[in-house]
């Protein structure tokens with residue numbers, strides 16, 4: 001095993017630890033576990049960044065230099081990295097550590113899947129000619145920013161459901177510890193908007209890449225088609241909010257459907273008949 | 280009656296319900312398209328009612344089917360009608376500048392937005408005016424008795440954000456339809472050293488003949504150390520009217536455009552057989568080189584003989600590379616093999632030529648053939664496309680990004696400032712509204728207050 005993959009498999013445990021502390025923070029309502037959790041996450045993302053840079057350098061040493069964004073393993077690692085990054089930005093902006101318990105675990109899951117699933121190869125592989133493109137790099141970056149934002153929206157939707165009915169007299173356990181529904185709803189909406197913007201950019205940069213590599217900016221291959229389906233679902237969600245004013249529970253349900261579509265776009269399409277599935 | 284139909288039309292096509300239904304139908308149809316294999320030719324295969332129904336519904340080519348285009352047209356109508364219906368309201372929001380002396384914005388403003396200053400009133404008004412003029416394109420001022428009202432606004436353009444987005448989607452749909460009606464996609468496989476002017480079209484099982492010829496001068500592959508291909512390139516010449524009009528390498532991700540048609544390095548393959556390098560020796564003369572592929576023919580003038588390379592085998596009967604040569608003269612017609620590992624075979628099988636006369640490379644007298652090597656030859660797989668809609672789609676994609684930024688990252692902010700005397704003091708109140716971003720508005724107002732204090736030396 002190369003040093004970067006060893007470090008990255010350790011980062012998995014760092015995110016696990018950080019998830020535990022975020023959950024502790026949420027359950028106990030105390031400040032200290034939250035502060036510890038933030039520092040662990042910061043530590044994790046810094047180490048992960050270093051490991052990614054090492055991996056990049058290593059690929060050049062192997063004579064096949066390319067950005068670490070070119071296979072399932074690398075995309076999962078990058079996915080986790082973006083989730084933690086976006087989350088830390090949100091935490092810093094809203095000055096609350098209550099959301100971490102429902103977001104950082106996704107980074108942990110992605111890292112664990114990358115590091116420990118026998119189906120995910122962690123070796124640095126050379127790039128086949130079609131993947132040697134800068135458009136592809138911008139495509140992957142914007143797509144995964146989008147996926148991560150939708151994942152965060154999904155975490156917020158989960159919290160929304162657990163929160164239950166605020167107006168009830170006897171509040172359940174989750175209802176007491178979670179942030180108010182208005183905040184969850186607003187944050188979920190903002191995450192969806194961010195995700196939608198990045199997904200739009202991802203689709204556009206992807207078709208520019210396809211135009212220079214495959215002969216057509218759009219060829220209805222399953223991956224392309226599913227990204228369009230995801231886009232249409234989120235467009236529907238946004239319209240129902242803009243025009244109909246749908247909020248709360250309906251939005252939460254819709255954003256779960258949207259997330260299912262994201263997952264299928266990411267993993268599911270590999271099981272469909274198609275031409276080029278790299279991730 | 281007519282106006283009733285018109286109203287019905289407008290209310291049907293401007294409804295968001297229609298939008299949502301259409302978007303979801305398109306999503307579902309797209310899912311079908313990823314589950315049912317697309318573009319396969321099912322005619323003549325197994326006939327069944329289900330298959331025929333699918334064929335009738337064009338489910339094997341969903342994305343080019345009539346009703347998919349119909350969905351696009353409905354979606355476009357939806358967008359156009361809705362935009363036209365709402366445009367006047369947006370125009371009003373954009374163009375009408377409210378009067379500076381409105382009272383409502385000042386109702387219930389927080390206390391920190393009111394300053395009480397020991398300054399000259401006219402000086403304060405001058406400073407506020409300068410600050411607002413600097414930051415806001417639209418500025419109004421109004422003096423009413425003892426009160427002065429100042430007003431500034433910016434970001435009015437943000438009301439057009441969604442129209443820009445919707446328009447860009449119309450542009451993209453237009454470009455896609457133009458492309459699918461007027462464009463084509465094709466495939467050409469050209470062996471190294473050969474030319475072609477015919478492409479097989481991807482859809483409809485048709486071919487297209489060009490008024491120019493493409494010659495593949497050379498094809499090469501570079502491999503990584505683990506055997507994966509690193510780069511493949513074809514050197515192409517585009518020949519028109521017997522002249523080379525363009526010459527250059529074609530690489531993956533680096534297409535060539537010729538006469539508005541784009542050519543892509545898509546694939547490659549090995550030709551059956553390969554390229555044989557032979558030596559031909561006549562009596563005691565120096566040997567001549569002969570390079571040939573399967574089915575190549577040569578004419579030997581002195582003997583009036585036609586020589587054809589019938590087969591090029593990399594591993595003939597497990598004894599290695601061999602070439603089958605056919606000789607045709609006016610009075611003879613025979614074939615023989617030229618084997619690369621002849622000496623080894625001879626030592627294994629004594630009296631080889633007596634047992635197998637066909638293995639004698641000197642069968643065609645007075646010549647003797649030897650086989651040096653057989654080289655792989657490749658054909659280059661070129662994908663080509665002509666799509667006049669691309670620039671339209673690209674324009675639409677560019678505009679949608681602009682529209683998204685205008686929609687989500689700008690807001691129409693209006694700021695009112697009221698300056699009035701209050702005994703010895705000057706009372707200054709700041710109020711504002713924002714079309715969607717209350718946080719940014721708060722920041723905006725705090726900035727203004729800070730600037731005013733700075734200018735007055737009260738920070």
Ligand code: HEM
Nearest residue numbers: 235238242243293294295298354357358361365441444448
């Ligand atoms: C996929 C193609 C789209 C279609 C067919 C579509 C269609 C429509 C229609 C028909 C309306 C008007 C409904 C009404 O006011 O009653 C509408 C409103 C709206 N659309 Fe879209 N839209 C599309 C994409 C988008 C995108 C990508 C965005 C931005 C992210 C967007 C943002 C909006 C907004 C903000 C409104 C509300 C306008 C208002 O309240 O006046 N739309 N859309």
